[in-house]
Amino acid sequence: MSENALTPVLETSHLGIDFGGLTAVDEFNIRIAPTEIKGLIGPNGAGKTTIFNLLTKVYRPSRGVILLDGKDTRSMSPVQVNHAGIARTFQNIRLFDKLTVEENVKIGLHAHISYGMFSGIFRLPGYWKEEKRAHEKALELLDIFGMADQADVRADSLPYGAQRRLEIVRALATEPKLLLLDEPAAGMNPSETAELMNNIRKIRDEFQIAVMLIEHDMNLVMGICENIVVVNFGKIIAEGTPKQIQKNEKVIEAYLGSGKES
Amino acid sequence: MDKIRNLKKSTKAAFLNYGIVLLFFIVVQILANGGHLTNSFKGQLIPIVSYVIMALALNLVVGISGELSLGHAGFMSVGAFSGVIASMTMAGSVGNGGLRLLIAIVIGALLAGLAGVIIGIPVLRLNGDYLAIVTLAFGEIIKNVMNCLYVGVDGAGLHMSFKDTASLNMAADGKVLINGPMGATGVTKLSTFTGGILLLLVVLIVIQNLVNSRTGRAIMAIRDNRIAAEASGVPITKHKLIAFVTSAAIAGAAGALYALNYSTIAPKKFDFNTSILILVFVVLGGIGNMTGSIIAAALLTVLPELLRKFADYRMLIYAIVLILVMIATNNEKVRVFMRGLGKKGKDAEVKEEAANE
Numbered sequence: 055m056s057e058n059a060l061t062p063v064l065e066t067s068h069l070g071i072d073f074g075g076l077t078a079v080d081e082f083n084i085r086i087a088p089t090e091i092k093g094l095i096g097p098n099g100a101g102k103t104t105i106f107n108l109l110t111k112v113y114r115p116s117r118g119v120i121l122l123d124g125k126d127t128r129s130m131s132p133v134q135v136n137h138a139g140i141a142r143t144f145q146n147i148r149l150f151d152k153l154t155v156e157e158n159v160k161i162g163l164h165a166h167i168s169y170g171m172f173s174g175i176f177r178l179p180g181y182w183k184e185e186k187r188a189h190e191k192a193l194e195l196l197d198i199f200g201m202a203d204q205a206d207v208r209a210d211s212l213p214y215g216a217q218r219r220l221e222i223v224r225a226l227a228t229e230p231k232l233l234l235l236d237e238p239a240a241g242m243n244p245s246e247t248a249e250l251m252n253n254i255r256k257i258r259d260e261f262q263i264a265v266m267l268i269e270h271d272m273n274l275v276m277g278i279c280e281n282i283v284v285v286n287f288g289k290i291i292a293e294g295t296p297k298q299i300q301k302n303e304k305v306i307e308a309y310l311g312s313g314k315e316s
Numbered sequence: 317m318d319k320i321r322n323l324k325k326s327t328k329a330a331f332l333n334y335g336i337v338l339l340f341f342i343v344v345q346i347l348a349n350g351g352h353l354t355n356s357f358k359g360q361l362i363p364i365v366s367y368v369i370m371a372l373a374l375n376l377v378v379g380i381s382g383e384l385s386l387g388h389a390g391f392m393s394v395g396a397f398s399g400v401i402a403s404m405t406m407a408g409s410v411g412n413g414g415l416r417l418l419i420a421i422v423i424g425a426l427l428a429g430l431a432g433v434i435i436g437i438p439v440l441r442l443n444g445d446y447l448a449i450v451t452l453a454f455g456e457i458i459k460n461v462m463n464c465l466y467v468g469v470d471g472a473g474l475h476m477s478f479k480d481t482a483s484l485n486m487a488a489d490g491k492v493l494i495n496g497p498m499g500a501t502g503v504t505k506l507s508t509f510t511g512g513i514l515l516l517l518v519v520l521i522v523i524q525n526l527v528n529s530r531t532g533r534a535i536m537a538i539r540d541n542r543i544a545a546e547a548s549g550v551p552i553t554k555h556k557l558i559a560f561v562t563s564a565a566i567a568g569a570a571g572a573l574y575a576l577n578y579s580t581i582a583p584k585k586f587d588f589n590t591s592i593l594i595l596v597f598v599v600l601g602g603i604g605n606m607t608g609s610i611i612a613a614a615l616l617t618v619l620p621e622l623l624r625k626f627a628d629y630r631m632l633i634y635a636i637v638l639i640l641v642m643i644a645t646n647n648e649k650v651r652v653f654m655r656g657l658g659k660k661g662k663d664a665e666v667k668e669e670a671a672n673e
Contacts, residue, residue, distance in 0.1 A: 110547060136549035148544035150537045152604075160530075161537045165549040167530050171558060174529025175522055181529065188530075206325075228549050 069118030093279035141230035151210035162227025365512035369570035371613035379604030381559035382539030387455030392571035393586035395424030399572025428568020462583035499582035
């Protein structure tokens with residue numbers, strides 16, 4: 055376990071991607087420790103979501119290396135990256151709308167439910183055993199956010215905040231080592247955001263996983279993240295603890311402008 | 317009662333479908349024993365069952381997997397003619413008609429499933445509506461290949477040709493099974509209504525259990541959001557392929573059942589119009605709704621026969637009925653009314669539960 059603390063769960067070097075002639079992300083180097091909560095902030099269009107898409111292989115990097123638990127993810131597909139330990143949520147919510155809340159979580163459990171198609175069709179003992187286990191596991195995970203009583207509700211009929219929480223539960227169900235949250239507090243009111251902060255901390259402590267989050271709500275970012283990476287125009291402009299970032303002039307300039315030009 | 321109420325919604329729907337099929341079977345048996353069935357309706361029974369199976373198969377692709385297939389008649393054709401060849405070749409060796417029907421259906425399903433694999437592997441790797449285009453072409457190709465295919469059997473085994481019956485080079489005792497555009501002729505009728513209902517029940521069990529399992533959940537997740545399914549660790553192509561190939565195999569089984577109900581069956585029976593007809597069953601019954609597919613396919617297969625007395629106006633009235641059903645099922649007021657019926661039922665249940673506690 056002690057070596058775990060030394061090997062970062064995620065390490066990137068010289069990571070970058072071009073879209074045509076446009077360099078969207080360049081020279082992106084980060085290290086995430088196994089139980090760290092890291093913030094990824096930056097002005098709109100800075101390339102934050104693109105970085106998530108690179109890490110989960112939705113986009114193929116133009117250059118650079120991504121090491122997940124020391125393993126190169128170069129040849130992995132998005133599905134394999136998930137199996138290797140990265141789970142994510144989406145900025146624009148992507149739930150399985152016509153499935154129930156419980157079924158959404160069970161999709162997260164998909165790789166951890168071990169019965170095949172024929173056991174399912176012929177209802178062999180494996181089906182009953184594994185479905186029962188999946189059902190219990192799904193309710194247990196939903197209970198983190200107090201959503202177990204909504205297990206049979208269709209996902210698209212949930213209120214907005216609950217949909218964001220369900221996405222986190224579904225990602226958590228895949229048993230990740232690193233959880234990527236893309237604007238988890240978007241559209242939530244202050245009390246919901248406060249509750250979300252507690253829950254993110256609780257998830258980290260209980261599951262012993264690393265979390266990286268993109269967020270515009272500075273109260274959440276400063277309150278919860280141990281380290282923050284600031285990007286602008288696809289490049290890292292600052293890195294450090296919340297206190298350091300708050301005082302960093304480059305960051306203030308990126309967000310508010312330098313005042314020298316108009 | 318409590319146990320029934322606690323069942324999942326999907327389980328209830330599944331048992332409703334078994335119930336509908338069994339009820340249909342029992343009612344037909346009672347009417348037949350009482351001598352109340354006309355010959356024309358008796359002749360419709362196996363086509364009804366075949367088309368219901370086709371609608372269920374297509375609904376697996378269109379409703380559950382969210383892809384569009386415009387050539388399901390092609391799979392039906394593959395199943396039909398391979399089933400006929402299989403049953404005729406076995407005529408000497410397997411005496412029992414029921415067993416021969418079963419083997420013909422299995423072979424029809426296997427070959428149609430194989431055709432599904434061949435189409436599915438390249439096409440289902442792509443994103444978008446490519447499956448519709450390719451299946452449309454597949455249906456036409458199968459129709460045209462069958463139009464110039466000649467198959468015969470003699471003591472030495474099966475003979476095949478794309479020219480004419482003479483070039484089959486058969487021994488004197490040889491028998492032509494598939495005769496180009498004439499199709500299969502002199503087929504021994506093997507399909508029975510009971511056999512058809514048994515096949516339908518097996519198909520229902522396979523589809524419904526598949527949908528309500530880990531595999532089916534993954535298929536529906538991909539339909540609802542492909543990117544999120546990938547990010548949740550669900551392999552995309554594998555699951556799309558499972559849905560498509562299962563559907564193709566079931567269509568093949570339905571084709572064999574259908575073909576072995578007639579003494580002659582021509583390739584042009586399984587053309588684009590048939591593919592669209594099956595799609596109409598699925599759309600009218602409700603995409604993804606298996607009960608709807610069963611009812612729509614059964615009613616719309618019988619309807620042209622019932623409208624026979626309108627003679628020339630038959631297809632006109634058929635079209636009007638289709639339009640009326642579409643208007644009715646898409647009307648907001650009708651929907652609200654139906655939802656209201658459902659809600660009242662639920663409220664009553666909740667109240668009952670509260671009273672029980």
